[in-house]
Amino acid sequence: MSLHLYDTASRELRPFEPLEPGRVGIYICGLTTQGSPHIGHVRFAVAFDILRRWLERGHGYDVTLVRNVTDIDDKILAKSEEAGQPWWAWSYLHERETTRALELLGVLPPTYEPRATGHITEQVELIQVLIEKGHAYAAEDGSGDVYFDVRSWPAYGELTRQRLDDMEPAGDADPRGKRDPRDFALWKGHKAGEPETASWPTPYGRGRPGWHLECSAMARKYLGDAFDIHGGGVDLRFPHHENEQAQSRAAGLDFAGFWLHNAWVTVKGAKMGKSLGNALAVTELTKTVRPLVLRYYLGAAHYRSTIEYGEGSLDEALAAVERIEGYVARALEVAGASAEQVVQEAHALPVEEAFPAQFRAALDDDVNVPEALAVVFGAVREGNKALESGGEQAAVRHTLQQLVAMLDVLGVNPLDPRWGGADEGGQAGEVLAALVQERLAARTQARADKDFAAADAIRDQLTALGVVIEDTPAGARWSLG
Numbered sequence: 490m491s492l493h494l495y496d497t498a499s500r501e502l503r504p505f506e507p508l509e510p511g512r513v514g515i516y517i518c519g520l521t522t523q524g525s526p527h528i529g530h531v532r533f534a535v536a537f538d539i540l541r542r543w544l545e546r547g548h549g550y551d552v553t554l555v556r557n558v559t560d561i562d563d564k565i566l567a568k569s570e571e572a573g574q575p576w577w578a579w580s581y582l583h584e585r586e587t588t589r590a591l592e593l594l595g596v597l598p599p600t601y602e603p604r605a606t607g608h609i610t611e612q613v614e615l616i617q618v619l620i621e622k623g624h625a626y627a628a629e630d631g632s633g634d635v636y637f638d639v640r641s642w643p644a645y646g647e648l649t650r651q652r653l654d655d656m657e658p659a660g661d662a663d664p665r666g667k668r669d670p671r672d673f674a675l676w677k678g679h680k681a682g683e684p685e686t687a688s689w690p691t692p693y694g695r696g697r698p699g700w701h702l703e704c705s706a707m708a709r710k711y712l713g714d715a716f717d718i719h720g721g722g723v724d725l726r727f728p729h730h731e732n733e734q735a736q737s738r739a740a741g742l743d744f745a746g747f748w749l750h751n752a753w754v755t756v757k758g759a760k761m762g763k764s765l766g767n768a769l770a771v772t773e774l775t776k777t778v779r780p781l782v783l784r785y786y787l788g789a790a791h792y793r794s795t796i797e798y799g800e801g802s803l804d805e806a807l808a809a810v811e812r813i814e815g816y817v818a819r820a821l822e823v824a825g826a827s828a829e830q831v832v833q834e835a836h837a838l839p840v841e842e843a844f845p846a847q848f849r850a851a852l853d854d855d856v857n858v859p860e861a862l863a864v865v866f867g868a869v870r871e872g873n874k875a876l877e878s879g880g881e882q883a884a885v886r887h888t889l890q891q892l893v894a895m896l897d898v899l900g901v902n903p904l905d906p907r908w909g910g911a912d913e914g915g916q917a918g919e920v921l922a923a924l925v926q927e928r929l930a931a932r933t934q935a936r937a938d939k940d941f942a943a944a945d946a947i948r949d950q951l952t953a954l955g956v957v958i959e960d961t962p963a964g965a966r967w968s969l970g
Contacts, residue, residue: 540856
């Protein structure tokens, strides 16, 4: 089976072929930097990180991924004023928090991460094209607002399959300057009381970009008039993505070939958000939950399935991660290789050898991570059986390489240095392993000498340091708790 993705626009599973052979362009809507990111905010980044990894490793594509930063909008101006800070300082503070949160979750950095305020020229140029083509107009009241004329574009509503006359008025600007209440703002004229620094000069007056315009302009700059995939949270389908598509195609751009949308993280059935008082900031949550466990939790469900968060939600993820880590630690002992060596060998494996057919089929079926994880845990189960029966070193090593390759694509490889599994050069890990093995050998000798007090003391010392010991018929094994 070739790669198939569910296209929100056509509402069907479609075979994916990039516009340019060997290369894939992806644009995903990043966060508006109005506050600290919670796990509901960042689920999209984990979902599209897995897609990107599979496109690169599983299909060999050269992926250009653009994730924008909306660093100016109404909420940023309002919240910065409440906090008594300049809007740009408030925005940058939360941009850095977002970057840190995504780094904690092992999300690969985008190829480009443009800010809305860094692309004013491109946005003004796009407005001019739309005005010239008869799809946009400057408000006649002198406000400096510029609107997209939705009735000038008969296809408006096609992404979300809505009739224009059934839509609510667009609430993103003063309706007095609009020809139709549903017309949306491309440019917002500077208002009294707003900081002068939050506006730029244009032929229509000073002002700042509307929310939708920025993404069309930046996608075009970094990916061209047509690109392969546009993604984001399901809540962005309307009005944001509908408006992006309308203004881009009205300007003569082909825009996105596929639309992919991830579902929400909910609490008691409601979308997670600060207004509900149920937001869980990533940087706070990871003070008590290992980032690897949180990453596993956010990525384990199918990206189009809702994740319901509640008390104990992370327990299953923790158990799954510990099961994987336990096997990997035991297999490393038998494989006769360092963590770094296994990771390098896994990366070097050809696709057909690195990934079992069932794993490839799962991810080629609209990135079906639950089915892919079933293959992962099948490999762990069979690997544990092989270890218990004294499996040959070469076979254990190859199985471990395959497992690491699969976990790498899912972003939850415990041997990845970002999770502390394999340090640079592997030296510290090797030193730790040697020291623990020396203490285990001393414990074994103490037990042979029937000095059980000394043996127990060694075990207690290791336990206090976070080393978990498991006594098996083949001898003592250890892992980090």
